[in-house]
Amino acid sequence: MPLNHQFLLDNRPEGAATADNFRLVAVDTPALQDGQVLVRHHYLSLDPYMRGRMNDAKSYAACQPLGEVMQGGTVGEVMESRHPGYAAGDKVVGMGGWQEWSVVDAGVPGSLRKVDTSVVPLSYYLGAVGMPGVTAWYGLTQIIDPKPGQTLVVSAATGAVGSAFVALAKARGCRVVGIAGGPEKCAYATDELGFDACIDHRQNGDLKSMAQALKAACPDGIDGHFENVGGYILDAVLLRANAFARVALCGMIAGYDGQPLPLANPALMLINRMRVEGFIVSEHMQLWPQALAELSQLVAAGKLRPRESVAQGLAAAPEAFLGMLKGRNFGKQLVKLI
Amino acid sequence: MPLNHQFLLDNRPEGAATADNFRLVAVDTPALQDGQVLVRHHYLSLDPYMRGRMNDAKSYAACQPLGEVMQGGTVGEVMESRHPGYAAGDKVVGMGGWQEWSVVDAGVPGSLRKVDTSVVPLSYYLGAVGMPGVTAWYGLTQIIDPKPGQTLVVSAATGAVGSAFVALAKARGCRVVGIAGGPEKCAYATDELGFDACIDHRQNGDLKSMAQALKAACPDGIDGHFENVGGYILDAVLLRANAFARVALCGMIAGYDGQPLPLANPALMLINRMRVEGFIVSEHMQLWPQALAELSQLVAAGKLRPRESVAQGLAAAPEAFLGMLKGRNFGKQLVKLI
Numbered sequence: 207m208p209l210n211h212q213f214l215l216d217n218r219p220e221g222a223a224t225a226d227n228f229r230l231v232a233v234d235t236p237a238l239q240d241g242q243v244l245v246r247h248h249y250l251s252l253d254p255y256m257r258g259r260m261n262d263a264k265s266y267a268a269c270q271p272l273g274e275v276m277q278g279g280t281v282g283e284v285m286e287s288r289h290p291g292y293a294a295g296d297k298v299v300g301m302g303g304w305q306e307w308s309v310v311d312a313g314v315p316g317s318l319r320k321v322d323t324s325v326v327p328l329s330y331y332l333g334a335v336g337m338p339g340v341t342a343w344y345g346l347t348q349i350i351d352p353k354p355g356q357t358l359v360v361s362a363a364t365g366a367v368g369s370a371f372v373a374l375a376k377a378r379g380c381r382v383v384g385i386a387g388g389p390e391k392c393a394y395a396t397d398e399l400g401f402d403a404c405i406d407h408r409q410n411g412d413l414k415s416m417a418q419a420l421k422a423a424c425p426d427g428i429d430g431h432f433e434n435v436g437g438y439i440l441d442a443v444l445l446r447a448n449a450f451a452r453v454a455l456c457g458m459i460a461g462y463d464g465q466p467l468p469l470a471n472p473a474l475m476l477i478n479r480m481r482v483e484g485f486i487v488s489e490h491m492q493l494w495p496q497a498l499a500e501l502s503q504l505v506a507a508g509k510l511r512p513r514e515s516v517a518q519g520l521a522a523a524p525e526a527f528l529g530m531l532k533g534r535n536f537g538k539q540l541v542k543l544i
Numbered sequence: 545m546p547l548n549h550q551f552l553l554d555n556r557p558e559g560a561a562t563a564d565n566f567r568l569v570a571v572d573t574p575a576l577q578d579g580q581v582l583v584r585h586h587y588l589s590l591d592p593y594m595r596g597r598m599n600d601a602k603s604y605a606a607c608q609p610l611g612e613v614m615q616g617g618t619v620g621e622v623m624e625s626r627h628p629g630y631a632a633g634d635k636v637v638g639m640g641g642w643q644e645w646s647v648v649d650a651g652v653p654g655s656l657r658k659v660d661t662s663v664v665p666l667s668y669y670l671g672a673v674g675m676p677g678v679t680a681w682y683g684l685t686q687i688i689d690p691k692p693g694q695t696l697v698v699s700a701a702t703g704a705v706g707s708a709f710v711a712l713a714k715a716r717g718c719r720v721v722g723i724a725g726g727p728e729k730c731a732y733a734t735d736e737l738g739f740d741a742c743i744d745h746r747q748n749g750d751l752k753s754m755a756q757a758l759k760a761a762c763p764d765g766i767d768g769h770f771e772n773v774g775g776y777i778l779d780a781v782l783l784r785a786n787a788f789a790r791v792a793l794c795g796m797i798a799g800y801d802g803q804p805l806p807l808a809n810p811a812l813m814l815i816n817r818m819r820v821e822g823f824i825v826s827e828h829m830q831l832w833p834q835a836l837a838e839l840s841q842l843v844a845a846g847k848l849r850p851r852e853s854v855a856q857g858l859a860a861a862p863e864a865f866l867g868m869l870k871g872r873n874f875g876k877q878l879v880k881l882i
Contacts, residue, residue: 436810436811440810455810455813455814456814457814458810458811458814466808466809466810466811467810467811468806468807468808468809468810469806469807469810470804470806471804471806472774472778472793472796472804472805472806472807472810473774473796473804473805475793475820475821475822476793476794476795476796476822476823477822478822479821479822479823479824479827480821480822481819481820481821481822482813482819482820482821483813483817483818483819483820484813484814484815484816484817484818484819485817486817489817
C-alpha cells in the first residue's frame with residue numbers, strides 16, 4: 207500500500223493561526239478491510255470554517271482533535287475497492303482530509319459520493335457543485351427567500367460561496383451587490399461573475415464609509431444579506447436594511463482569531479423587523495440533491511464558472527490556508543495533490 | 545361639548561425622558577360630524593414603545609409629532625354617536641391618546657372596536673386582551689413556536705407582555721423562566737403568574753452573573769427567548785441558547801435613552817444556528833382575532849389575571865410613564881381618567 211503524507215493539527219492557535227499549528231507526517235496506508243475503498247485524492251478543499259474548528263471552543267461542529275488529520279473535503283479516484291458499490295476508476299467526493307490517500311468505510315452514509323465529470327470538472331465538486339455551492343443555495347432559498355427585483359448583498363463575493371450565490375440570485379431576478387477586497391476582485395465580480403456592483407472593503411474600511419458605499423450601490427435599500435465575514439460589514443448592512451430584510455449568517459471569519467466582534471446596534475434588527483438566522487449546511491442534507499441539481503445546471507449552462515486558486519502539492523496546504531484567511535486567494539481555494 | 549385636557553409632546557428627550565418633555569393643555573372638544581363618535585376615556589395605556597417614538601429617529605413607526613397629542617391606547621365609553629355602528633353606552637378600545645376625550649372617525653378600519661366587559665374587565669383590553677397580550681402571543685406562536693417541554697425565557701416578566709407570555713407558554717407545556725427587577729416582582733412571578741423560576745436582574749447586574757443565573761434556572765439550556773429589554777440580558781441568553789433557539793425581539797428598552805447598546809458576541813447566533821427576529825404586532829392585524837380569542841379564554845378560565853399599576857388622573861400620566869421606564873410599575877401601567 208502507498209506511503210501517505212498527512213497534516214495533523216499539532217497545537218491550537220493563540221490569536222492568528224500559523225504554519226506551526228500543523229505537522230506533516232508520513233504513514234503507511236493500511237490494507238483494505240471488507241466494505242472499504244482506497245481513494246487517491248486529486249484535490250483538497252480549503253475552507254474558512256476550518257479555522258473556527260481549530261479553536262477549542264463551543265462551536266456547531268466538534269472541534270478538530272489535536273494530533274489527528276486535519277479534516278476537509280476531497281475529490282479523487284477510487285484505486286481499489288472492497289465495497290460492491292465502488293470500482294477502481296470511480297471519481298468520488300468525500301471528507302478525506304489533509305492527506306494524499308484515504309481509506310473509507312464506503313457503506314457509512316455520507317462518507318463518499320460518486321460524481322459525474324462529463325460536464326462538471328472534478329474540482330468543482332469541492333466548490334460550486336459542492337459544500338460551498340449548497341451553502342449559498344441554502345442561505346439564499348431557505349433564509350433570504352428573495353422576490354424578483356429585490357436587492358441582495360453578499361460578503362466575500364468572489365469566493366466559492368459568493369460566486370455561487372450571485373449565479374443563483376441572478377437566476378431569481380435579483381439585484382446583487384458584492385463586497386470584496388481590492389480593485390481586481392471587484393472588477394472580476396462585476397465583469398465575470400455578474401454582480402450588479404461590488405464594493406471594495408479595503409477602500410471602505412470603517413462603518414461610515416461602508417454604509418455610504420452600500421447606500422450608493424443599493425439605492426432601494428437591502429432586502430437580503432448573506433454574511434460570510436461579520437464585524438463592521440454586518441453593522442453597515444443593518445443600517446441600510448429594508449423592513450423585513452433577512453440575513454443568512456454563514457460565517458463570521460472576522461472574529462475567528464481573537465475576541466468576539468460586537469454588533470454595534472442590534473436594535474436595528476427590531477427597528478427593521480429583520481430576521482437573522484445562522485445555519486450550517488451539513489445539518490440540512492435532505493436539501494442537497496435539489497441544490498446540487500440546480501448548481502450543476504448552472505455550470506452546464508455556462509452561468510456558473512467560478513475561479514479557482516490552486517496550490518500545488520500537500521506541503522503547500524498550510525500557507526494556502528493561512529493566505530485564504532487573509533483574503534489572498536482569488537476564488538475557491540484548492541490544493542492539487544497529483 | 546366637554547372641555548378636554550391633553551398632553552402634547554412639547555420637545556424631544558436628550559438622554560432620559562423627563563416630565564418637561566410633555567405639556568398639558570385644555571381645549572374644547574369639537575362638535576361631531578357625520579360618522580364620528582365621542583368617546584370618554586376610562587383608562588389610558590402607558591407602554592414602553594412610546595419612549596422610542598419620542599425620539600426623532602428612524603423607527604418602525606412614524607415618530608410622535610411635536611406639538612401633537614401623545615399617542616396611546618385607550619378604553620372608554622361612547623357618549624354620543626353619529627355613526628350607525630355605535631351607540632351611547634358602548635364600551636370601546638381605540639388609540640385615543642393622552643387625553644380625556646376623543647372624537648373618532650369610527651368608519652376608519654381599526655380606529656375603534658367594541659368590547660364585551662361581561663367577563664373581561666374593561667382595563668384588560670389595554671393589556672392582557674389587547675396590544676401587549678397579542679404581542680406576547682405573536683412572539684410566542686409565530687417566532688418562538690415552542691414544543692412542549694422546551695425552556696423559554698422572557699425579560700420584563702411581570703409586565704403586561706410578560707404576564708401574558710407565561711400564561712400562553714404554560715398552556716403549551718413549556719418551562720418558563722422570567723427576568724424581573726427585585727425580589728418582590730420575582731416572588732410574584734413564581735407565586736402568582738406561574739413562572740417556573742424568576743431571575744432578579746438587580747442581583748445579577750452583569751453578563752457573567754446573569755449567565756450563571758440562567759444556567760441554574762435553565763438546566764436544559766434555552767430554546768426560546770422573548771426580548772423586551774436588550775443589553776447584557778440578551779448577551780447572557782445567547783451564551784445559554786441551545787441549537788436552533790429562537791429569539792423574538794420585541795423591545796430593547798435598555799437602549800432607548802442614549803447610544804445604541806452593542807451585542808457582545810453575535811457569532812453565537814451562528815454557532816447556535818439561531819433565528820433572531822424583530823416584529824411589531826400592529827403589522828399583523830390579521831392574526832389579532834385568533835390571539836384575542838385565546839387571551840380572552842385564558843382570562844375567563846382564571847389562568848391570566850395580570851396585575852395592574854393604576855395612576856389616578858390625566859395629570860399623573862408623565863410621572864407614571866417615566867416610572868414605568870425605570871421599572872417602578874408592577875404589572876400593566878394604566879392611567880385611570882374617571
